[in-house]
Amino acid sequence: MDPKGKSLLSSWAPIFRIIILSLICTLSVLIRIFSVIPIKVIRFESIIHEFDPWFNFRTTKYLTEKGVYAFWDWFDSESWFPLGRAVGGTIYPGIMLTAGSIHSILNTLGFPIDIRNVCVFLAPGFAALTSLAGYFLTKEVTGRSEAGLYAALFIGIVPSYISRSVAGSYDNEGVAIFALVFTFYLYIKSVNTGSLLWSAAASLSFFYMVAAWGGYAFIINIIPIFVVVNVLIGKFTTNLYVSYCSFYILGSLLAMQIPFVGTQVVTSSEHLASHAVFIFLQIYVLGNWVKSQAGEDKFKIFIKIIIGMLVLLLIAASLYMTLSGKMKWSGRSLSLLDPTYAKRFIPIIASVSEHQPTTWASFFFDLHYLAVFAPAGLYYCLTESNPGKLFIAGYGVLAVYFACVMVRLLLVLAPAVCILSAIGLSETLYRFTRHIKNFRQWYTYKFNPEENTPKPKYGYPLELTIIVIGIIGAISVLYINHCVWVAAEAYSSPTVIMASKGYDGERKIIDDYREAYYWLRMNTAQDARIMSWWDYGYQITGFSNRTVLVDNNTWNNTHIATIGMIFASNEEVAAKNLRKLDAEYVLVIFGGVSYYSGDDINKFLWMVRIAAGVFPQIKEENYLNRGQYRIDSGMTETMKNSLMYRLSYYRFGEIMGHNRMMGYDVVRRAEIGDKNIKLRQFREVFTSEHWIVRIFKVLPEENRDGLKAKSGFSKKYSEMKDLGLVRSKLS
């Protein structure tokens, strides 16, 4: 081999690496803007997607307009009427502050960019950063940059992450995944080097994560677990001690600075593991010191006594606490031990679709072939282990459990699976490319044996080598194909605008939401109160700038149950309660005309369930006919009289639908049971083009109801008579 040629190639390696990395970053940005950019693909426009991002967008706008201090003190009277919400103390401000500062920096530099565009493109930008962080983490763990490059590619375009970070999806997770991966990188770096600087950097990154997303609890639990496992398998090092202690102290102190977290750092059970491990580490180090002073044998006896006593004490204490009722199992920990807990007792958590447990199909759709190769990565992480690889393995195994409990936590699993399969695949590539490199040597040895040719180290059939490399390449191409398709077809729809395809591939845009929200903005009073189910709260405040009763921040279960109760009651009761709540308009989403299945009638059972938890007069079985949820003539009387049914199907009997049937609901595939609904307490004020959004006004109380003329009159009459003001006819 020519030593000069080899060094030439390796001197070019950093350049290649940088080029590849920048290409990956570009790819991971471009794959996320299918919905926005009119390069060759116009789907929609630069708009904020879904529900939660609308709240984030609204607060960011407030931040840029009023400044940081006003933002912290902001009491939002437009949501949760009449309670209001102290926004500054009840949010994770990371994403708003990030977007706000990018906006102000760009403006100072002379780029007058709109805050909406900053918000829309923030998540794709952070995706590029995440793939860089993934590269550094994998390189730090394996020591090989090709594994890092593979990981960067995988993380940049993994569907699970795309789903939360397409352009317009301005949500906490978009920046939090970057913070998660980067914190892990810095922490592994600090474990490897034992440097205080790196642990300080890790805790700063952790601070950003706390500011950005509630999922920080994952970090503050996985790092202590990692430390304990290291100690248990006898891999305790001073590096580990230094890195954990400084990370724990700085990280906990910094986390307290976020108002929403605050003292939870001390009181909440989510942080319990970190405290316990910190104390455990100190005791362990102390024990080591005692051992070095007292000698092995004496120490062993000492430790046995101590451990025995501790165990007995622990059992006695926990038994006492449980029996005396002082220690109760919190709902959260119970739902981890027993996943059916939420379904039975907390319907509001179980009703959210992203809180559903995961099927194998979701795993495959969101991770694709990465799921296939992750166990191989696990194998190399464990067999050729170092602290970093052990960490990644632990991260993967824990995350896969959480992902199995809740669909949304697939997002936390995605980076782990990317890194693991990158390790697995790059190991294969590494082993097989050596054979190509050595092929000439092997060839000369075999066919032109000269005297001085050394026996080559590797000899593997070339054709097999090429097949293996080809297969890995093909798998990567299939993976990229899948990701691009998923990004374009499945995850780029903004929810507020819907597109449907005709049989000839022609696209129809359904823009009912914006039509209705704009109507509200233009045609209702500035301070009008609008009641809708909580899903649409953020969008109404964001689009129409009107006050809502409940929104997606589901902090007050009773208030939401009240709304559920109103939708489930009959018209008179509902109107009475609505007037008490001072609501003027009712907004319902109805998809029976336009095949929109995520409408309020389909969510109605959840409303009933949530209401039933607070109001005993609402009973789920009253809405079911022999256990079946029906809207046709077989429905129950309670269902027929409920406000939701009457508002959704008001005048629906007049339109001709499928199969020339009058009042045929295409979502439920049934002819509705009551085609002649007459509203007594409400008036229809707006219905959008495809009937998706319907708005009704609550009529003011009728005069007769208030006065009760007859009895009131006679009572007054008799009173006057008593006072002698009216003469009796007889006298």
Added chain:
Amino acid sequence: MVRLFLLICCLGVVMKVQCQEQQTKVETLLELSKTHDVISLTAETFKKYVVDQSRQYIIVVFFSSYMYKSQCPGCQALEPIFNEIAYSYKALGHTKPKDQNENKAKPVFFAFLDYGQETQIIYQKFGFSNIPNIYVSTKSFTEETTSYSIDRSKLWEYRDGQEITSNKILDFINKKTERDVTIQKSLLQTILPISIVLTILILIFALVYFIKHNFTSPKLWWFGCTIIYITCMAGVVYDIIHSSSLIGTNPQTGEDEFIAQGPRSQYILEGFLMSFLISLGSLGLILLNSTANYKNSWLMRLIGIFSIALILYSIYQVSFAYKNKVSWYTPSFDPPSHYKKGGLIADQGNSF
């Protein structure tokens, strides 16, 4: 006068006898309820304790069947709840006689009537078309040839598909017995969660202690991790919450169906099979890599080819199953040929 006196005496004696009878009934029930929370009734004892006159207690009867329990989801759900409520009543001292004239203070007993040849007639007289049912009998009732004169409002009947929760049943029984009892957990149940956790901890420590030498073996660790990986990827939590069946049946043809339609549903076997197939690819990759370090030989070459086949099989099977499951899954770089393409205005956003 004498007659009157005699009459009063007779009445007194009868009353006394009745009272005694009541007393003995309560005592026997009390005795029985000491050992069992729920007293099992036969046709005879049902007549004696529930139907017949002269009693000063409330008896809550649970109508169900031991024999058909497996075919009756309602019975399975209700039985533990009923037992729990019976235990709670007993634990709070509601079985003890205090003041026998007021409903509020009468002792409450819980009984179970099994469906069988002898008791069949009772079920018919109650007019049940379904089990399980609960009747809260606050006073005796008369027996007619075809039915009982019972208070229908004190009857809880099961309807198909109805959800049974312990709160609902407890509310019903509380209302009818005019009390306010909350569910009391037995000592065993209170200790159960903590003891499970403790046992698991102790088991883990014991395991660590006994396999201390093999504990650091990475292959063992990998094996454990992969099992966790496979179980989680199979969607066990989904199976538990939605109580999926092992395999399903196709609603149209009625044949066995192994793969549920749609990405948001699955069967137990399907989940585990797919998750196993997913992990099989990794096994292939590890095998393949292990061949790369050895010298060229026919055996190594065979193993290499086998492991490549394993990887391809795993990938192919999983993708194939997913395509079957989710009909709209058609990833491709190009849009279908019949789509409109063209410039910015004509193109409907379908070309890449």
